[in-house]
Structure formats: structure tokens, C-alpha cells
Amino acid sequence: MSRIKKAFENGKAFIPFITAGYPDVETSEKNILSAIENGADLVEIGIPFSDPTAEGPVIQTANVEALKNGITTDKVFEMVKRLRKVTEVPLVFMTYANVVFSYGIERFCTCAKEAGVDGVILPDVPFEEKEEFSEIMKKFDIDMISLIAPTSENRISMIAAEANGFIYIVSSLGVTGVRSKITTDIPTLSGHVKSAAKVPCAIGFGISTPEQAKEMAKYADGVIVGSAIIRIIGKYGKDAPKYVGEYVKSMKDAIR
Amino acid sequence: MSKSKGRFGDHGGQYIPETLMNAVIELEEAYNKYKDDPEFNRELTELFNEYAGRPSRLYYAEKMTKDLGGAKIYLKREDLNHTGAHKINNVLGQALLAKKMGKTRLIAETGAGQHGVATATAAALFGMECVVFMGEEDTKRQALNVYKMKLLGADVVAVKSGTATLKDAVSEAMREWTNRIDDTHYCLGSVMGPHPFPTIVRDFQAVISKEIRKQMLEKEGRLPDAVIACVGGGSNAIGSFYNFIEDKSVKLIGCEAAGRGINTEETAATLNTGRIGIFHGMKSYFCQDKFGQIAPVYSISAGLDYPGVGPEHAWLFDTKRAEYVGITDDEAVDAFEYLSRTEGIIPAIESAHAVAYARKLAPTMDKDKIIVVTISGRGDKDCAAIARYRGEDINE
Known part of the structure; x- marks a missing residue:
């Protein structure tokens, strides 16, 4: 059984997003391990991009800072290799098309597979453009994760039918970031997705509190949290691993 | 890439978040419905x-x-358009389309501010709400245009992220569009971004080469030997080239901003x-490092200060149908002053890049040859910055 599939077998999955190299490689590696030790079922690792057009201010800043501090795609691969020696939790890259394309899709997949990566999320590659990437990923047994948005409507069944790994349900319009309230009709959206999907579904964008996570978990197989964690990392810097761990534990407990 | 749309060779496509996919599909359907509609075209022509x-x-x-002593030079005076640049051609087309689609709000990015001013103008004319995103750096370089946009009733958002220039303004406009789609049309200013924008913007700008062709046949009874235009994203250039692409005798030359030099x-x-x-919705050429991080580009011209180029230019470059040359800041500023003194026409610093190449090319051609240079915009907005470049401290 694939690692991603297993991640959804321990009740509702909690999926933290952590930007590699923010504030530095060592701390981000510790943050990931701390999240895993405290109940993360799958970790999304962000490979920083200079111009992350789907991100709100919090993750934008993390990307810029990480690049300023010298993170590169090669260093992210090395970090994942080290993580893979100590954990079997599925690791999924979240980055932008150009990071993969510019590296060479085939070469990127070779390195990702070697490092032990299970999937890749590219928010700027929609269904119509995915083949160029997914055909190669398939060869390496890497799942290309599909996203479904509140505006997807008539596109849901088409996307869900070809989805691999899990489906990322985008809870809200706009970019990533903490929201006090999620206004999308999630039960209806996730109902449509679940009826068409053959893989588990996780909801992300705007979720930050255990209460929100608990509510969202009613309608999906997992909950994804990014900006709220990046904010903790931004606040505590090198001391963040402890706080990231505490936060992940509170979130996992809320949806268990 | 079987399902991919809007390709120019390998370039183009729709590399955007899923959230925007239905919006660009809706736009494409509306455009296909109206582009050959006689009533739409009558309104647009008017x-x-x-x-x-x-x-x-x-x-x-x-x-x-006479001064250059070679080929005969014609200037296509897009600087004489209302709002002072070619940008109005595309904006009027898109605003009319947006109105037909029932949109009540226009958002736009701008570099030099010309596209922002044009969009604010169309929004005022059509009674639409308007928000323009402009890099903070550019709001300083082009303060007069910021004032104009506000005067026309638009909100101007100074973008502080990244290099605080055109690329960041595009990113921020795209982010805003994902946030509010229902009533909002993203009036993209160049032949870039996801399909259908490169095609729509090209079609609205193609009026430039349609006119050049007709006017040239009237004046000279033949087609020009070369057409020269500046290229940032590439909208005035594609507009100037488009109706000559099939005429292989017409050399098409795009002038890129080389800044302090291509080396x-x-x-x-x-x-x-x-x-x-792959960036900003399209596959094309980009200035980037070996890991695909987009490079912080530089040019004296805020309108050409962009790390990418429209996908159709990338294709014209690949197929060698068009040639693309680099023009430095120094050459552009010289040309800015040269055209002002020689013809009494102050070109935009962007357009001065095209003038600079004409100065190099014309003397190498025979006197019976003809060059058309597109003056994409007027240079009023640049006077203060050029004065500062020459060491004069003036206030706008």
C-alpha cells in the first residue's frame, strides 16, 4: 500500500504545510520532525519559489526569507533524504510549475523518488496542463495531487476521475492565509467531490483553529494547515519546533 | 499537452490555479461569441x-x-492616441467585452502606468469600478500616472512584494482575481498570461499593423522592409507585427530592454x-536562475522591466520569423533625446528603445528601403526621470 493511502487510515488525517528552509534548513527539518512526532499524518513540504502567485502574505514572506537564506531545490532533496531515514510518514512537495520544469521534469522526479517523496502539488498546473507533468511522475510512482476549488463546479467530476493520491479541496476563493470565517458551502462542495472521487479528500486554505479543523473534518478525510503554522515559525524562529509540535497535537486531537 | 489551449508552438497554455479556470473559460467563450459579432465590432470601431x-x-x-542617410523612416504614431499610448486599443476592447459579460469591476496591473491610466480611463467611460496594481518602485518612478489614475476614479494599490515592479503587480492582480471573480474582469495589459489573454490582446492591438499596412500601401504603394517595435510583454510589438507575419519580405524586429547591457x-x-x-500563466522565455527562480530584472523603462515575454513572441523567436535585439538604457536615453530634437516628437522611454535600433539599422540600408518604427507612447511621463538620469534635479 502506498504511504499516502496509509496516511488516511488513522482517522481523519492532519496535514501540516512547512516551507523548506524557513527560517533555515535545520529549523525547518526539526519543525517537520516535531510535526510528525505530534501526529502529522502527511507533511506538505514547500519548495520556495520567488513569485508564489497562489500564496497570501504569510507564505510569500516565508518563501522570500528561505531563498534569501540560501535554500535551493537540491538542498530540499537532501533534507528529505535525511527525513526519510527516520520516518515513514508520506512527504509531498508543494511548489510551482517552474521549479519542477526548470529543473527538468524527469530529473526532478528522479531526485524526488530517490529522496523518498510520495507526491507533488503544483497549484499553477490545472487539469488541462497536468499531462506534461503527471505522465512523467507516474513513471516514478509519484502522485500528482489535483486541486478542486469553490469555482470548479462542472469540472469536479473530470478532475476527480483522474486524481491520484488525494484530492486537495480549496476551501475558499483567493490565496492561502488564515481566515476568521470560511464562507464557501463546504458540505455541498465536498459532497460533490467525494461522490466523484476514488481517492481521499483533504480540505485546506484558511484553516487555523482546532474548532475550524473539527468542523472541516466532518466533510473530508483530512485537513491541511499552512499559514497558521508558518506564522508560528515566523514568531518563534529557531525555537519553533516545540510550538509547532504543540500546535499539531492540538489540531490532530481536534479531528481525531 | 493534448488538452492544453492557446499554444504558439510549445509556448502559451493556461498555467493558473484551478480557482481561475472557469473564469478564463468564461472569458474565452465570451470572446469567441463577440469577436466576429458585427454589433460588437461596430461599437469597438466607434x-x-x-x-x-x-x-x-x-x-x-x-x-x-536624411540625418541617418539610409532607409526611409516612417513613425507609427500610437503616442497620439487618447491617453498617450497603444494601451488604449486593448483596454477599450477588453472593457467592452467585460461589459457584455456583465462585469462591473476592472482590475489591472501596470508598469509605467500607461496601461493603468488606460484602464482607469475605460472604467470611467463605462462607469465601472477600477483597481490598479502597481509596483511600489514604479509608483515612485511614475508618480504623475499614479495621480492620473486616481483622478480618473481608480484605486491604486502599491505592491511591495518581490522587486516591487511590474512582475509583482501582475502577481498581485492575479491574486486579487482569485479572490473576486464574479463581478471582476482582469484587464491584462499585454500579450501574456494564460490563454485567452495573449490572443485577445493581440487581436485588439492588431489594429496597429492593419493600419500600417493600409497607410503604407496608400503612401508608398508597397509594404515596408522592416517593422521595429519595443518589447516588454510585447503588446505593441505583436500589434505592429501581426498583419505582416505572412509577408516574409517584411523584417520584424523587437527591441528588448538590455538595461545596463545583456552581459x-x-x-x-x-x-x-x-x-x-512557466510563469504568470504561460510557458515562454523568462529571466531566471538555474533553479527556476525568477530573476530580478532591470531597465530604466518601467514598462519593459519584466522578466518574461508573451508566448507568441517566444514562438516568432523560435521560428526566427522575428528578430529580437537588446537596447541599453544609454542607447534608449540617447534616442529619446534624438527624436525630440530631430522630429519634435518626445517618445516614451519604452518606444525610444525602438527608435534606438532604427538609428543603427537605417544607415545600413539603401535609400529605397522603408522602415516603420512604432512609437508606442508619448514621453511626457518620462521627462523627469530622464532629466534625473542626465543629472538634472527637477520636480514633476
Whole structure:
């Protein structure tokens, strides 16, 4: 059984997003391990991009800072290799098309597979453009994760039918970031997705509190949290691993 | 790439978040419905002629021709359009389309501010809400245009992220569009971004080469030997080239901003220094490092200060149908002053890049040859910055 599939077998999955190299490689590696030790079922690792057009201010800043501090795609691969020696939790890259394309899709997949990566999320590659990437990923047994948005409507069944790994349900319009309230009709959206999907579904964008996570978990197989964690990392810097761990534990407990 | 749309060779496509996919599909369907609709085209032509002042003049630059001593030079005077640049052609088309689609709000990015001013103008005319995103750096370089946009009723958002220039303004406009789609049309200012924008913007700008062709046949009874235009994203250039692409005798030359030189880090000459990548919704050439991080480009011209180029230019470059040359800041500023003194025409610093190449090319051609240079905009907005470049401290 694939690692991603297993991640959804321990009740509702909690999926933290952590930007590699923010504030530095060592701390981000510790943050990931701390999240895993405290109940993360799958970790999304962000490979920083200079111009992350789907991100709100919090993750934008993390990307810029990480690049300023010298993170590169090669260093992210090395970090994942080290993580893979100590954990079997599925690791999924979240980055932008150009990071993969510019590296060479085939070469990127070779390195990702070697490092032990299970999937890749590219928010700027929609269904119509995915083949160029997914055909190669398939060869390496890497799942290309599909996203479904509140505006997807008539596109849901088409996307869900070809989805691999899990489906990322985008809870809200706009970019990533903490929201006090999620206004999308999630039960209806996730109902449509679940009826068409053959893989588990996780909801992300705007979720930050255990209460929100608990509510969202009613309608999906997992909950994804990014900006709220990046904010903790931004606040505590090198001391963040402890706080990231505490936060992940509170979130996992809320949806268990 | 079987399902991919809007390809120019390998370039183009729709590399955007899923959230925007239905919005671009809706736009494509609306465009296909209206592009050949006689009523739509009648309205657009009326706006072009009565409001924007089209057709723009094709002016024989006799003094410049004599001074350079080679090919005959004609200037396509897009600077004489209402709002002072070619940008109004595309904006009127898109605003009319947005109105037909029932949209009540226009958002736009701007570099030099010309596209922002044009969008704010159309929004005022059509009674639409308008928000323009502009890099903070550019709001300083082009303060007068910021004031104009506000005067026209638009909100101007100074973008502080990244390099705080055009690329960041595009990113922020895209982010805003994902946030509010229902009532909002993203009035993209160049032949870039996801399909259908490169095609829509090209079609609205193609009026430039349609007119050049007609005017040239009237004046000279033949087609020009070369057409020269500046290229940032590439909208005035594709507009100037489009109706000549099939005429192989017409050389098409795009002038990129080389900044301090194509061998330096401080350049924005995408086709001369970049490599193929995926960014801002399209596959094309981009200035980037070896890991695909987009490079912080540089040019004196805020309008050409962009790390990418429209996908159709990338294709014209690949197929060698068009040639793309780099023009440095120094050459552009010289040309800015040269055209002012020689013809009494102050070109936009962007357009001065095209003038600079004409100064190099014309003397190498016979006197019976003809060059058309597109003056994409007027240079009022640049006077203060050029004065500062020359060490004069003036206030706008």
C-alpha cells in the first residue's frame, strides 16, 4: 500500500504545510520532525519559489526569507533524504510549475523518488496542463495531487476521475492565509467531490483553529494547515519546533 | 499537452490555479461569441475612432531619414492616441467585452502606468469600478500616472512584494482575481498570461499593423522592409507585427530592454538572456536562475522591466520569423533625446528603445528601403526621470 493511502487510515488525517528552509534548513527539518512526532499524518513540504502567485502574505514572506537564506531545490532533496531515514510518514512537495520544469521534469522526479517523496502539488498546473507533468511522475510512482476549488463546479467530476493520491479541496476563493470565517458551502462542495472521487479528500486554505479543523473534518478525510503554522515559525524562529509540535497535537486531537 | 489551449508552438497554455479556470473559460467563450459579432465590432470601431482618435498617423520622419542617410523612416504614431499610448486599443476592447459579460469591476496591473491610466480611463467611460496594481518602485518612478489614475476614479494599490515592479503587480492582480471573480474582469495589459489573454490582446492591438499596412500601401504603394517595435510583454510589438507575419519580405524586429547591457545582471532582455519556463500563466522565455527562480530584472523603462515575454513572441523567436535585439538604457536615453530634437516628437522611454535600433539599422540600408518604427507612447511621463538620469534635479 502506498504511504499516502496509509496516511488516511488513522482517522481523519492532519496535514501540516512547512516551507523548506524557513527560517533555515535545520529549523525547518526539526519543525517537520516535531510535526510528525505530534501526529502529522502527511507533511506538505514547500519548495520556495520567488513569485508564489497562489500564496497570501504569510507564505510569500516565508518563501522570500528561505531563498534569501540560501535554500535551493537540491538542498530540499537532501533534507528529505535525511527525513526519510527516520520516518515513514508520506512527504509531498508543494511548489510551482517552474521549479519542477526548470529543473527538468524527469530529473526532478528522479531526485524526488530517490529522496523518498510520495507526491507533488503544483497549484499553477490545472487539469488541462497536468499531462506534461503527471505522465512523467507516474513513471516514478509519484502522485500528482489535483486541486478542486469553490469555482470548479462542472469540472469536479473530470478532475476527480483522474486524481491520484488525494484530492486537495480549496476551501475558499483567493490565496492561502488564515481566515476568521470560511464562507464557501463546504458540505455541498465536498459532497460533490467525494461522490466523484476514488481517492481521499483533504480540505485546506484558511484553516487555523482546532474548532475550524473539527468542523472541516466532518466533510473530508483530512485537513491541511499552512499559514497558521508558518506564522508560528515566523514568531518563534529557531525555537519553533516545540510550538509547532504543540500546535499539531492540538489540531490532530481536534479531528481525531 | 493534448488538452492544453492557446499554444504558439510549445509556448502559451493556461498555467493558473484551478480557482481561475472557469473564469478564463468564461472569458474565452465570451470572446469567441463577440469577436466576429458585427454589433460588437461596430461599437469597438466607434470607440477607437471617436474616443481614442484612431486611425493613428503614419508619419514620414523626413529629417530623421536624411540625418541617418539610409532607409526611409516612417513613425507609427500610437503616442497620439487618447491617453498617450497603444494601451488604449486593448483596454477599450477588453472593457467592452467585460461589459457584455456583465462585469462591473476592472482590475489591472501596470508598469509605467500607461496601461493603468488606460484602464482607469475605460472604467470611467463605462462607469465601472477600477483597481490598479502597481509596483511600489514604479509608483515612485511614475508618480504623475499614479495621480492620473486616481483622478480618473481608480484605486491604486502599491505592491511591495518581490522587486516591487511590474512582475509583482501582475502577481498581485492575479491574486486579487482569485479572490473576486464574479463581478471582476482582469484587464491584462499585454500579450501574456494564460490563454485567452495573449490572443485577445493581440487581436485588439492588431489594429496597429492593419493600419500600417493600409497607410503604407496608400503612401508608398508597397509594404515596408522592416517593422521595429519595443518589447516588454510585447503588446505593441505583436500589434505592429501581426498583419505582416505572412509577408516574409517584411523584417520584424523587437527591441528588448538590455538595461545596463545583456552581459550584465541588470537587464530585462528576456529573449536574449532568458530560457524557457512557466510563469504568470504561460510557458515562454523568462529571466531566471538555474533553479527556476525568477530573476530580478532591470531597465530604466518601467514598462519593459519584466522578466518574461508573451508566448507568441517566444514562438516568432523560435521560428526566427522575428528578430529580437537588446537596447541599453544609454542607447534608449540617447534616442529619446534624438527624436525630440530631430522630429519634435518626445517618445516614451519604452518606444525610444525602438527608435534606438532604427538609428543603427537605417544607415545600413539603401535609400529605397522603408522602415516603420512604432512609437508606442508619448514621453511626457518620462521627462523627469530622464532629466534625473542626465543629472538634472527637477520636480514633476
